[in-house]
Amino acid sequence: MRPFGITRKGTIRKRAPEKKLIVVRYIEDSVSISENSADMYHDEIASPNPIFKSPAQKNFNGNVTGTKSPASPSLPFGPKAKARIIPCKDLSDNTHFIEMDALEHYNVWSDIGKGSYAVVKLATHKQTMHKCAIKIYSKKSLEDPAIKKNVLREIKILKKIDHPNIVKFYEEINGKNNLYIVMEYVRGIALKNHLVTKSNKKLDEVEACEIFRQIVSGLEYCHGKNITHRDIKLENVQLDLDFNVKLIDFGFATCFSNEKKSFIFCGSPTYMAPEIINKQMFFGPPVDVWASGILLFALLTGGFPFQGNTEKRVFDRIKKGKYDIPSYISRPCSDLIRAILDPNPITRITAKDILKHIWIINRGNFDLHSSPSKGDNIDVFDDDCN
Numbered sequence: 001m002r003p004f005g006i007t008r009k010g011t012i013r014k015r016a017p018e019k020k021l022i023v024v025r026y027i028e029d030s031v032s033i034s035e036n037s038a039d040m041y042h043d044e045i046a047s048p049n050p051i052f053k054s055p056a057q058k059n060f061n062g063n064v065t066g067t068k069s070p071a072s073p074s075l076p077f078g079p080k081a082k083a084r085i086i087p088c089k090d091l092s093d094n095t096h097f098i099e100m101d102a103l104e105h106y107n108v109w110s111d112i113g114k115g116s117y118a119v120v121k122l123a124t125h126k127q128t129m130h131k132c133a134i135k136i137y138s139k140k141s142l143e144d145p146a147i148k149k150n151v152l153r154e155i156k157i158l159k160k161i162d163h164p165n166i167v168k169f170y171e172e173i174n175g176k177n178n179l180y181i182v183m184e185y186v187r188g189i190a191l192k193n194h195l196v197t198k199s200n201k202k203l204d205e206v207e208a209c210e211i212f213r214q215i216v217s218g219l220e221y222c223h224g225k226n227i228t229h230r231d232i233k234l235e236n237v238q239l240d241l242d243f244n245v246k247l248i249d250f251g252f253a254t255c256f257s258n259e260k261k262s263f264i265f266c267g268s269p270t271y272m273a274p275e276i277i278n279k280q281m282f283f284g285p286p287v288d289v290w291a292s293g294i295l296l297f298a299l300l301t302g303g304f305p306f307q308g309n310t311e312k313r314v315f316d317r318i319k320k321g322k323y324d325i326p327s328y329i330s331r332p333c334s335d336l337i338r339a340i341l342d343p344n345p346i347t348r349i350t351a352k353d354i355l356k357h358i359w360i361i362n363r364g365n366f367d368l369h370s371s372p373s374k375g376d377n378i379d380v381f382d383d384d385c386n
């Protein structure tokens, strides 16, 4: 179990009644618990009658103690609690230091994710106790016009979207130091991490199909609204506890027009379509479809079709377009992968047609031609080029 702590301006160390050392660190009227404990305890925290006699509430009243609720034997203040010390990060350089006046309606907990420019924190709406995720961009990073443009576009696009397989936008909050995007909290696991838990880092066709179908369903919806995600990859697919798919991170998303082709070099190298690498003008949707094919390949094989130790090598292979589909993949699935990884964006299958493909209709239930052989397993998850 990871450390637990309460935060509100400054840091104090306290002994709980059980004489166990608890370190309490105060930031501004907020409570911070570590990533793991946040997930472990957030049901209690979020419940209207929290089992955990919320140190948060005590904290808000300025009365901080580490006492445990009688009904919370599993919580870290229990008799078995060991000294749990909050990682004492230097808050002075924490650009994602939350502003409680801006987030007055939320209790903000600890980090649930980190991206290149944003930190994502778990929060609960104080009145409804509804859990949410708050993506925090420091305004310093938004001084870069390109980043600012992307973030504003991310917000604009998220506002337009309402689909079960896409994370829901709740509100944006413009703080003095940060910009906050409040959105649906997807309690679960990133698809990439889910894959890593599997033997050989791959899924069977039925499970892969169920996940892939939902991804493509979200994409089809976006494409129907003239929106492209442009950064489809394992890391940007979150699974909830019921294994429902939610697409996240619309930081590269954009609106496209059927009349106007555009060119922009964006996405993650392993997932980039040949038309991007060849610097051709392109419409958005085929690029998402290509990336979804790379992702499907990864789900089924534990590897990527175009690999290399350097970006250049990956690009060279994508340009050549040569890849092997392992023999244990069923014929209908192989056919679908080939239709998706069609180097020509004009003839490449669309998201709409993927959903009508026999492999999807049959939910991946096809006899396998052969069992995996040694050489069929490609493991590139440690590849720097992801």
Ligand SMILES: Nc1ncnc2c1ncn2[C@@H]1O[C@H](COP(=O)(O)OP(=O)(O)OP(=O)(O)O)[C@@H](O)[C@H]1O
Pocket (backbone or CB within 6 Å): 112, 113, 114, 115, 116, 117, 118, 119, 120, 133, 135, 167, 183, 184, 185, 186, 187, 190, 235, 236, 238, 248, 249, 250, 251
């Ligand atoms: N709504 C959410 N619910 C749960 N976890 C989330 C949510 N949104 C983001 N995360 C977590 O936070 C991480 C970072 O989020 P996100 O990818 O949106 O940030 P980013 O800065 O845009 O990332 P990148 O550097 O890839 O562009 C994700 O990988 C995911 O683990």
